[in-house]
Amino acid sequence: xxxxxxxxxxxxxxxxxxxxxxxxxxxxxxxxxxxxxxxxxxxxxxxxxxxxxxxxxxxxxxxxxxxxxxxxxxxxxxxxxxxxxxxxxxxxxxxxxxxxxxxxxxxxxxxxxxxxxxxxxxxxxxxxxxxxxxxxxxxxxxxxxxxxxxxxxxxxxxxxxxxxxxxxxxxxxxxxxxxxxxxxxxxxxxxxxxxxxxxxxxxxxxxxxxxxxxxxxxxxxxxxxxxxxxxxxxxxxxxxxxxxxxxxxxxxxxxxxxxxxxxxxxxxxxxxxxxxxxxxxxxxxxxxxx
Amino acid sequence: xxxxxxxxxxxxxxxxxxxxxxxxxxxxxxxxxxxxxxxxxxxxxxxxxxxxxxxxxxxxxxxxxxxxxxxxxxxxxxxxxxxxxxxxxxxxxxxxxxxxxxxxxxxxxxxxxxxxxxxxxxxxxxxxxxxxxxxxxxxxxxxxxxxxxxxxxxxxxxxxxxxxxxxxxxxxxxxxxxxxxxxxxxxxxxxxxxxxxxxxxxxxxxxxxxxxxxxxxxxxxxxxxxxxxxxxxxxxxxxxxxxxxxxxxxxxxxxxxxxxxxxxxx
Ligand SMILES: Nc1ncnc2c1ncn2[C@@H]1O[C@H](COP(=O)(O)OP(=O)(O)O)[C@@H](O)[C@H]1O
Ligand SMILES: [Mg+2]
Numbered sequence: 001x002x003x004x005x006x007x008x009x010x011x012x013x014x015x016x017x018x019x020x021x022x023x024x025x026x027x028x029x030x031x032x033x034x035x036x037x038x039x040x041x042x043x044x045x046x047x048x049x050x051x052x053x054x055x056x057x058x059x060x061x062x063x064x065x066x067x068x069x070x071x072x073x074x075x076x077x078x079x080x081x082x083x084x085x086x087x088x089x090x091x092x093x094x095x096x097x098x099x100x101x102x103x104x105x106x107x108x109x110x111x112x113x114x115x116x117x118x119x120x121x122x123x124x125x126x127x128x129x130x131x132x133x134x135x136x137x138x139x140x141x142x143x144x145x146x147x148x149x150x151x152x153x154x155x156x157x158x159x160x161x162x163x164x165x166x167x168x169x170x171x172x173x174x175x176x177x178x179x180x181x182x183x184x185x186x187x188x189x190x191x192x193x194x195x196x197x198x199x200x201x202x203x204x205x206x207x208x209x210x211x212x213x214x215x216x217x218x219x220x221x222x223x224x225x226x227x228x229x230x231x232x233x234x235x236x237x238x239x240x241x242x243x244x245x246x247x248x249x250x251x252x253x254x255x256x257x258x259x260x261x262x263x264x265x266x267x268x269x270x271x272x273x274x275x276x277x278x279x280x281x282x283x284x285x286x287x288x289x290x
Numbered sequence: 291x292x293x294x295x296x297x298x299x300x301x302x303x304x305x306x307x308x309x310x311x312x313x314x315x316x317x318x319x320x321x322x323x324x325x326x327x328x329x330x331x332x333x334x335x336x337x338x339x340x341x342x343x344x345x346x347x348x349x350x351x352x353x354x355x356x357x358x359x360x361x362x363x364x365x366x367x368x369x370x371x372x373x374x375x376x377x378x379x380x381x382x383x384x385x386x387x388x389x390x391x392x393x394x395x396x397x398x399x400x401x402x403x404x405x406x407x408x409x410x411x412x413x414x415x416x417x418x419x420x421x422x423x424x425x426x427x428x429x430x431x432x433x434x435x436x437x438x439x440x441x442x443x444x445x446x447x448x449x450x451x452x453x454x455x456x457x458x459x460x461x462x463x464x465x466x467x468x469x470x471x472x473x474x475x476x477x478x479x480x481x482x483x484x485x486x487x488x489x490x491x492x493x494x495x496x497x498x499x500x501x502x503x504x505x506x507x508x509x510x511x512x513x514x515x516x517x518x519x520x521x522x523x524x525x526x527x528x529x530x531x532x533x534x535x536x537x538x539x540x541x542x543x544x545x546x547x548x549x550x551x552x553x554x555x556x
Contacts, residue, residue, distance in 0.1 A: 166394050166397050176385065181378070182373030182374060182402035
């Protein structure tokens, strides 16, 4: 029972981080139909940035986090402006190919700046353990859950109430109609990349805190695929459920079965779900009037 | 009277090769309603998109001529700049944002507005014009009826507080009773807000009933123009667009000849 509780907390904490990163991925996809293969590398870059700020520069962690977020947003905007925007109007596939290139560049850059070896990282989430009943769970993981959920809630508010949030949903629904009311595609793309880079960096910071800083963190970029497909591409709630399912599946299979199955099971589930529900568990309903 | 909108010899190409507008000229006086009539494929939608900067999306471009809005040349300007200048197109086929609520659709319409604090009052003003929308403000637009979606498309336009509206076939696919209601509101918007309107319609009788002036397009050109009364009384218009021919059905060719001859004489 105690092991179950520990695993559940562990699964939910990584799951909510997945959800956060997945929402960033979806934001770009919805705004421009672009599948961003560099999402995991943006996350990796965020992890190393916070490492750089706190360890190499010796900044207090609060300042480090703020600076990391600002730099991440700047990188997102810069990528959109220099790499993606010139391709607006070209076939989407060329933008997708560019993100694959971007992924290699970011990875090489990270490698050149910080090397391939794992780094020790002074955690800024509360350390130690917390007792829940008879079980003890890691405090940083426990804190990560509400933290990620809070950020997801902020994003949900942005899409519901902010001018740019509504514009992004509008452009995803009908591009011509959105253009006709003066919504600017370049601006929406820029906001999407800025937001996406920030969610990736925040996910990277939290993950670095929990599992340490190393290049393998970029693999989380691949985890967003089962998450978004399970959760559907249309709601933050869907991403949360998708993230929770994948996160929990990973730790349960790892904890109870082992043998490296935790790396495969999410994808097996993904295939099963796609066979039964091609639009994911929470895919957007296609509105048909009668 | 001064022209709010003036097109001079406008030429539009799609995909660099398909010539759709072949030297189109027209003029809409400030504060008036002008009707742009013509059969399917004449180039009416293309004309509106050329004005509002929406050709880009379809690989179309204005390759010759000028488009002046309020005295300023706007051909080739990006769509968002044109909206900011106060010219707003309600695109053909309603195109509401289906997964946004009625209220969110209206907020999207106000995207270019800087005075955000006035939006709630403007939303209420739209609900005054279209009480049905007020009752359904929290519903997803995809679930509205066709008539309600057309109302929402127009409400969205009002939210931008445009000085000029381009309306592309607002009657398309709607029941006659609803159409009358929509047209009454177009007239009210014109009178109460002083909004200049260019109205594209296949239903010529309806359009001429509220318009001051009208143009008839064929093959990417204006072939006939006149005040709404003149056009309503015109033989060709009566026969082909109002279904009121007196001499029985003549062939299309004959009418063309007739028109040409008439032009020759006048
Ligand atoms: N995106 C496009 N690419 C190529 N040809 C087009 C495009 N849109 C419209 N056309 C052509 O231009 C002509 C005029 O179309 P349109 O402006 O939609 O006419 P209308 O609105 O009067 O029915 C038609 O022959 C149509 O086939
Ligand atoms: Mg048309």
